[in-house]
Amino acid sequence: MRTGRGLRHPSRKTGQRKNRIPDMINISQRPADADDRAIPGHWEGDLIIGKGNQTAIGTLVERSTNYTMLVHLPDGYTAEKMRDALTAKIKTLPAALRGTLTWDQGVEMREWKQTAIDADIKIFFCDPHSPWQRGINENTNGLLRQYFPKGSDFSIHSEQDLDRVAAELNDRPRKRLAFEKPIEAIEKLLLQ
Template sequence: MYHQLTEPERYTLSVLHRDGQSLRAIARLLGRSPSTISREVQRNRCHRTDGAYRPSKAQERTNGRRRRSRQVRQHDPDTYGRVEALLSHAQWNPEQIARWLALHGVARISHMTIYRHVHRDRLAGGNLRYCLRQAGKRRRKRTFGPERRGKLHGKPMIDTRPVEAEDRRQVGHWEGDTVIGTAGERACLLTLVERSTGLALIARLPHRTVKAVNRATVDLIGRSGLPFKTITWDNGTEFHGYQAIEQATGVRCYFAYPHHPWERGSNENFNGLLRQYPPKRRSLARAGQAHCDRITHKLNTRPRKRYGYQSPVERMQQLSGVLHLGC
């Protein structure tokens, strides 16, 4: 379960930050999300003086926020009435509503409070949830029980990955995962995404097994003509045959930690884009490889904001000189 940074963690963060450690490396050492560390540093650095992060000042500010947050136990009906009007008529999302209300001095309410209000309305039989953009998305607890997936001892973890793969400066370091359709369906998709360019490869698998993943991966590496140096996999059991991939291709394989999707951020982001074509819980039984290739081409030629509106194909050609016509 998520809990805020403790005072000792803040002092550790400060020491590591002064030593020049990256925020991602600090997050790994503290067992935290990189976004948590980034928000902590940006929120509590001394902006008015030298911009440094001081743990004593950060703890003082945190204590102050906690005291102030307890001053308002609940919001009045007028505030919730304004929220419901903006949800249903203006069709704004909770974050936009919270920000607008604060900027105009109407009320200070967090977007999570608005989401909780919508959830309570749903439990009471209301229809506010249909005003959200992802109206059908089910609410679930963000807590994890014991790891139930099969474990493979001795597999190389992401900490041992080369520095070149971490900083995204070198082409050839990939991330991989499988994407499923309906629950219980055998067919699935294998996605590989290159970290520095965003270029992706998709293969349709008849079933989600080690044999199918190995065969498809070796085939994609062989016929793509693209540089492959490492692949960082998800923790699914279908990737436990990684040694056969290493022997067949010479590509080193690594694994992200369970429940740490940010460690494969490029792949997770691409899978989100991919869901535009086969949405969640949509059967993949009729999606052949030709259909996957068309989707791959669309996504690889789409301009990306984070690359200065270059497409992954253009970026791959610029950084490596390889023009992959099949994408």
């Protein structure tokens, strides 16, 4: 495989996992216009985890344009740190591009309600063990692993480093966009 890893084997864990995110809103309740990628402003998010599960980088990908933003988390990814960093990053977007955010059920999103209020965005959560519900983000995370390999210490990267990597991804033509670049696609939306 291009990623250099072998096949994935299913986990043998048994028992029920307790809901670690209070009052989360399931992806099934997300507005229908987020599903077809025709209307901009719907985002997918996740974390890529660094060495020893100590550091992480948050990833945000806009569904209609593939525009990527990276969230700097050099000191860990507790719920409070995630809330503050994610809110700050989302608030850099114009209001028209703050429709929804779909995330997995990671414990880092325990403070999702405050993020939703502060960043003025609706947040939804995928079903457990369903990464295909955020397929664009999963693909982007695979691309990002070329820049940030597993086992790396992400705390050595500054926010400017992350912005540079995001800019490089956003300047890469995408087949799904008829070989238009995500930066070009989102700029068209901002000019409307």
